[in-house]
Amino acid sequence: MNTNGVPNEKFTFSDKEKVEKILSHYSDKKSATLPLLHLAQSEKGYISGAVINSVADLVDCHPAVVMDCVSFYTMLYTKPHGRHIIQVCQTLSCSLNGSDALVDQVADKYGIQPGETTKDDRLTLMKVECLGSCGTAPVVQINNEYHEGLSEEKFADLLESLP
Ligand code: FES
Numbered sequence: 001m002n003t004n005g006v007p008n009e010k011f012t013f014s015d016k017e018k019v020e021k022i023l024s025h026y027s028d029k030k031s032a033t034l035p036l037l038h039l040a041q042s043e044k045g046y047i048s049g050a051v052i053n054s055v056a057d058l059v060d061c062h063p064a065v066v067m068d069c070v071s072f073y074t075m076l077y078t079k080p081h082g083r084h085i086i087q088v089c090q091t092l093s094c095s096l097n098g099s100d101a102l103v104d105q106v107a108d109k110y111g112i113q114p115g116e117t118t119k120d121d122r123l124t125l126m127k128v129e130c131l132g133s134c135g136t137a138p139v140v141q142i143n144n145e146y147h148e149g150l151s152e153e154k155f156a157d158l159l160e161s162l163p
Pocket of ligand 1: 089090091092093094095129130131132133134135137138139
């Protein structure tokens with residue numbers, strides 16, 4: 001454990017060529033922080049303390065700087081999650097168009113609150129800030145796909161259709 005309470009463990013990237021390629025794109029190594037975090041997440045599934053330490057080493061900065069970056073972006077996950085990440089926009093347009101009811105719908109049907117994952121690791125529920133499609137509110141992102149103008153009925157069908 002270091003002085004910031006972060007374990008000293010390190011993550012080993014399996015695709016070292018890709019790491020080198022990412023680093024070679026930037027004259028300032030720190031600019032490679034986000035791409036390296038995305039690569040680590042694609043390999044490990046989430047951003048652990050070990051990932052933060054390794055990325056900090058690669059870009060030559062303190063782990064706290066990398067942690068700042070991780071905590072800013074909702075698409076970077078700091079703990080294991082389900083196969084389907086349900087991100088419900090909670091910003092104004094979506095909120096006025098019923099996104100709270102969509103969150104309640106998942107909570108009631110699957111017994112999870114925002115930030116939680118179902119016991120079978122199928123669904124993770126998250127409340128997120130504006131997804132950038134306010135004109136089609138309410139918007140839910142499931143993994144990398146947007147679902148817009150959702151009614152409760154459409155959302156229920158969508159959730160049922162997820163493997
Ligand atoms: S407020 Fe929901 S997408 Fe912008």
